[in-house]
Amino acid sequence: MFSFKLRPLFFPQTITENFANVIHGLNASHLTDLVIQRSKRMILDTLGVGLLGTSTEVFHKAIQYSKIYRSDVSSTVWGHSDFRLPPLYAAFVNGVAVHSMDFDDTWHPATxxxxxxxxxxxxxxxxxxQKQKFSGLDLLLAFNVGIEVQGRLMHFSNEASYVPKRFHPPSVVGTIGSAAATAKLLALDQFKCKAALAVAASYAGAPMANAATQTKPLHIGNAARHGLEATCFASLGLQGNKQILDMESGLGAFYTDYAPQFLPTLQSYSWLLDQQDVAIKRFPAHLGTHWVADAVSSLRKYLVESDDSVPISRIKRIxxxxxxVRYVNRPFPNSEHEARHSFQFAACTTLLDGSISIQSFSDQNISRPELKELLSKTKLEHPADNKPSFDNLYCEVNVTLQDGKVFSERCDTFYGHWRKPLSTEDLKKKFHSNxxxxxSVEATEGIIETVDNLEKVEDCFVLSAFLKRDTVNQSTAPSISW
Structure with missing residues (x-):
């Protein structure tokens, strides 16, 4: 007598399958006006900080490394017209540039x-x-898919709601987001989208111990490159674990409280970027230092009149x-990267100068005797109610004078935070400056105009044409079609 087991007619969908189906199924009609507006601001800001970052030492080291891989198939290196790189390494060096000064956008949960x-x-x-050219709307859709996937993955963990301690988040979710975005741009089917996620997961992860060093910008560069590389492998048929997002030994390896969740249905899709904006920084440093700078800026008026200098000798204690947040607790930073990750530096520099700028992190400014004297009078306290979350942390600064007077100010939301976003005018000023x-002026204005009208642009290659020009005149500037 033979016995037969009937196969179930329905197999429950996995989280990984769900993500792959949504990545494949989303189209431009799902984008809302608010998502388009916010993502265009993010794109403009990212291009600006990336262009500025091409002047940094870590970017030039990344260039020297990547020149080994030059080939006939190549993409633009931002701000350079004299050479190009294969797309994987162009993505890498341009990603390094974006994070080289810690000037790029930040979201919540933290990434x-x-x-x-x-x-x-x-x-x-x-x-x-050439026949496969992409429109600005194609770019916007793929970009938002990459952003959305990162946000959804960050919500798989309560641990991710706090400032990270173990892994640098963009090295984890950014790698997956890059794979999702590039898979969308290539219009990969559900099976290859799933493979891209699986391959990308094996590239993910970088320890927080390299914060405040030249290595940290490589995390973003590698996320961009490895996500694209994962998509390239998936497009060629390479396969990985089909449940990579479902398993504790998959993406769950990066979180102690991993709890994956399904995405909304395509029929009623709701974007995280619709629900919450990103933070766009006014100066190039760890996001937590922006609360400190705003609090000290408000307090400074009690100590300084008009253009007078800060009375350092009258200050007893700060x-x-x-x-x-231990990696931002740096009493005496010795490099620009340490200074960008120092609550103390942000407080004392703002007190001395009234603000923080790109120039604040030069060796000359970091080594000022008056700054070191203020740093020696500064200590941190950690109130029990002040949680290490970018959504609800605060900064309170108290300055005690030698005569016993105490001045105090508190910042709950700095200007540039998602609850208090930069105005369009100030965003464009930041981009212009960077x-x-x-x-050239023509290229700078061309990028602003292109991003402003990105959903109408017929061929998004025009952005790369502007980005590679060191000097542009009216006769050589690319034309924009929409």
Whole structure:
């Protein structure tokens, strides 16, 4: 007697399958006006900080490394017209540039979403056949898929809601986001989207111990490159674990409380970027230092009149009340990267100068005797109610004078935070300041105009044409069609 087991007619969908189906199924009609508006701001800001970052030492080291891989199939290196790189390495060096000063956008739960996605998309868009050109709307859709996937993955863990301790988030979710975005741009089917996610997961992860060093910008560059590389492998039929997002030994390896969740249905899709904007920084440093700078800026008026200097000798003690984030607790930073990750440096520099700028992180400014004297009078305190979350942390600063007077100010939401976003005027001023250090006025204005009208642009290659020009005149500037 034979016995037969009937196979079930329905197999429950996995989280990984769900993600692959949504990545494949989303189209431009799902984008809302608010998502388009916010993502265009992110794109403009990312291009600006990336262009500025091409002047940094870590970017030039990445260039020297990547020149080994030059080939006939190549993409633009932002701000350079004299050479190009294969798309994987163009994505890598441009991603390094975006994060080289810690000037790129930040989201909640904590990650830098744009730098892992935009360089990969622009590099890929340049090397495909001419008949396969991508519109600005194609770029916007793929970009937002990459941003959305990162946000959804960050919500798989309560641990991710706090400032990270173990893994640098963009090295984890940014790699997956880059794969999702480039898979979308290439219109891969559900099976290859799933494979791209699986391959990307094996590239993911970088330890927080390399924060405040020249290595940290490589995390973004690698996320952009490896996500694109994963998509390339998937497009060739390479396969990985088909449940990579479902398993504790998959993406769950990066989180102690991993709890994957399904995405909304395509019929009623709701974007995270519709629900919450990103933070766009006013100066190039760890996001937590922006609360410190705003609090000290408000307090400074009690100590300084008009253009007078800060009365350092009258100051007895400076107390900065912030969350206990150890890698941003650096009493005496010795490099620009350490200074960008120092609550103390942000407080004392703002007190001395009234603000923080790109120039604040020069060796000359970091080594000022008056700054070191203020740093020696500064200590951090960590109130129990001040949680290390970018959504609800605060900074309170108390300055005690030698005569016993105490001045205090508190910042709950700095200007540039998602609850208090930069105005369009200030965003464009930031972009102008950053991009004009590398590009001509014509190219800088061309990028602003192109991003402003990105959903109408017929061929997004025009962005790369502007990005590669050191000097542009009216006769050589690319034309924009929409």
């Amino acid at each position: 830098h979403p744009s730098g892992a996605v935009l360089p990969a998309l622009l590099a890929l868009s340049e090397v495909l056949p 107390v900065v009340k912030v969350p206990d 991009a004009s250090s590398v590009l």
